[in-house]
Amino acid sequence: MIAVDWGSSSLRTFRLDDRGKIMEQRRSDLGVLTCQGQFERVLQQQIVGWNDPLIVLAGMISSRQGWVEVPYVECPVTMGVIAAGMMNVEAPGLPNRRVWIVPGLICRTVAANATDVLRGEETQLCALMAHADSMRRIVCLPGTHSKWAIVEGGRIESFFTVMTGEVFDLLRKRSLLASLMTESLEPLDREAFRQGMAQAQKTGGVLHHLFSVRTAGLTNTLKPAQLASYLSGLLIAHELLDLPWAEEVRGQSVHLIGNPALLESYRLALLELGTAVEIHPETLAAHGAHALAQHCGLLHPCAA
Amino acid sequence: MIAVDWGSSSLRTFRLDDRGKIMEQRRSDLGVLTCQGQFERVLQQQIVGWNDPLIVLAGMISSRQGWVEVPYVECPVTMGVIAAGMMNVEAPGLPNRRVWIVPGLICRTVAANATDVLRGEETQLCALMAHADSMRRIVCLPGTHSKWAIVEGGRIESFFTVMTGEVFDLLRKRSLLASLMTESLEPLDREAFRQGMAQAQKTGGVLHHLFSVRTAGLTNTLKPAQLASYLSGLLIAHELLDLPWAEEVRGQSVHLIGNPALLESYRLALLELGTAVEIHPETLAAHGAHALAQHCGLLHPCAA
Numbered sequence: 001m002i003a004v005d006w007g008s009s010s011l012r013t014f015r016l017d018d019r020g021k022i023m024e025q026r027r028s029d030l031g032v033l034t035c036q037g038q039f040e041r042v043l044q045q046q047i048v049g050w051n052d053p054l055i056v057l058a059g060m061i062s063s064r065q066g067w068v069e070v071p072y073v074e075c076p077v078t079m080g081v082i083a084a085g086m087m088n089v090e091a092p093g094l095p096n097r098r099v100w101i102v103p104g105l106i107c108r109t110v111a112a113n114a115t116d117v118l119r120g121e122e123t124q125l126c127a128l129m130a131h132a133d134s135m136r137r138i139v140c141l142p143g144t145h146s147k148w149a150i151v152e153g154g155r156i157e158s159f160f161t162v163m164t165g166e167v168f169d170l171l172r173k174r175s176l177l178a179s180l181m182t183e184s185l186e187p188l189d190r191e192a193f194r195q196g197m198a199q200a201q202k203t204g205g206v207l208h209h210l211f212s213v214r215t216a217g218l219t220n221t222l223k224p225a226q227l228a229s230y231l232s233g234l235l236i237a238h239e240l241l242d243l244p245w246a247e248e249v250r251g252q253s254v255h256l257i258g259n260p261a262l263l264e265s266y267r268l269a270l271l272e273l274g275t276a277v278e279i280h281p282e283t284l285a286a287h288g289a290h291a292l293a294q295h296c297g298l299l300h301p302c303a304a
Numbered sequence: 305m306i307a308v309d310w311g312s313s314s315l316r317t318f319r320l321d322d323r324g325k326i327m328e329q330r331r332s333d334l335g336v337l338t339c340q341g342q343f344e345r346v347l348q349q350q351i352v353g354w355n356d357p358l359i360v361l362a363g364m365i366s367s368r369q370g371w372v373e374v375p376y377v378e379c380p381v382t383m384g385v386i387a388a389g390m391m392n393v394e395a396p397g398l399p400n401r402r403v404w405i406v407p408g409l410i411c412r413t414v415a416a417n418a419t420d421v422l423r424g425e426e427t428q429l430c431a432l433m434a435h436a437d438s439m440r441r442i443v444c445l446p447g448t449h450s451k452w453a454i455v456e457g458g459r460i461e462s463f464f465t466v467m468t469g470e471v472f473d474l475l476r477k478r479s480l481l482a483s484l485m486t487e488s489l490e491p492l493d494r495e496a497f498r499q500g501m502a503q504a505q506k507t508g509g510v511l512h513h514l515f516s517v518r519t520a521g522l523t524n525t526l527k528p529a530q531l532a533s534y535l536s537g538l539l540i541a542h543e544l545l546d547l548p549w550a551e552e553v554r555g556q557s558v559h560l561i562g563n564p565a566l567l568e569s570y571r572l573a574l575l576e577l578g579t580a581v582e583i584h585p586e587t588l589a590a591h592g593a594h595a596l597a598q599h600c601g602l603l604h605p606c607a608a
Contacts, residue, residue: 008480064522083582113522114503114516143482160508161477161515171475175467176312176448199418204464205546206510207539211449211465212418218368219419236510242509 001054003289006061014286015050032060039067040093056289058102059120069157072106076155083295109158121147123288130291132265139255142266162240180217192226196233206238236269305358310365318590336364343371344397361363362406362594380459383430387599413462414468421507425451427592434595445561446570462501468543485531496530500537510542540573
């Protein structure tokens, strides 16, 4: 089968064998936002030479801006319910293929807070559930908008979005703080990162603490090359300390899913707070699509 | 005398009579950041026809990017100490004038938090102190970076910067939330503003709450024209609730200084929290410059 992780700004395709092993993978920048109205053609080109009959797509491709809007499935949710929410898409340009799109999730459970939504991460969470026992796990998927989820007893219990990544990018590149700092976060300055984390634990709130990036620059407490690391530590610490599961996170291990560069700051921050981490690669998206296909019998050669 | 409030992005000049009454005022967009290296010439053009011998400048003009960098004066501070920190500037292009620049303030006192700084607001605070008794007052100067200050016994005790205004602008214009909302905040939608304030009081922290702007748009809980008001209420409530003086603010009145449009959201938010407000116009900058000049005898015709 072919698994497709089609997000706002990237398109990743995986070719899997019957057992779900990744045989080949391709990546492009042809995200959902740049492919408006041309999804079928773009996909066709992206999987040239791969003749597998089944294609399972997940990510923003299921949204209003995507190929078809697939209704959200509500948390708490099992893999079976997600699989049942998958939608079959007509794709005349892809003859002899069956094309399915995985639904995103909607959540209203965390501390009676506002509604939360995700698209794409549900597939990665399914992969995690497929190969794990039913114990309670806290999962973090860092990104432009990080997603935190509780997985337990074969269900995704609830999840939670934090806009840390986007706020970091805006402040680093476009704010009045930007001129003070060198743009690249690499290499991460661990000492500055830790100082940012320490600042986040003081009084005043994040909207105040942000200004300490400026004063640290003005007073030469930190060098321009250190300020992005400081800002990263400051924001990620606020993310972690304000989690509804903050106390639980301290005592337990957290499962991190994503590409290694993106995960590194979260790994450091969690270790700094005394939390163990377990790291999973982004290819979980492919394994999740396979697990969902298997769950609804789509892998069977006679499946319609 | 002539009072000049020269900030990063605007230049305001005031002509005052001996008693400090404003006779004329001018405004331009020639802020410090756009006038690099041409301060004398720009000022000359801005005060054409005003022949008063004394010119007192305040704002970012005293910073590293300004005309001369005037060293910060440290809080707690009296008007006398600020006046003593004023710096005389050589201005051969402005013959028969005496040009003085007011220093900014540095503060290390709020809850042992990081260093904080301001430039320009000290002059507005001086005006407030000049005409008030010595009672403790909480003052808020909303802006790109809001400044909160405690004034008591003829001193500026401490202050506190919050980046709410800039974060609001970045999110409204440049973030993934931007496409969901109409750009203008005017007219402020009070109901949406209140909903944003209510959201800020739930668990999860501001970096999470920001995402509720998106979900409110996606689920049609709020209309695109309401989302900027919702975001404004959300951010300002976080500013108010995270203040080190949050409890005190609830029980007391807050002095708001600034232009009426900018103050309106803060006025609404404070009233919503049961706090009385007292509003002062931006022209306080001119009165503060006059009070400082008077304090160090610069208004005397024989002053050097």
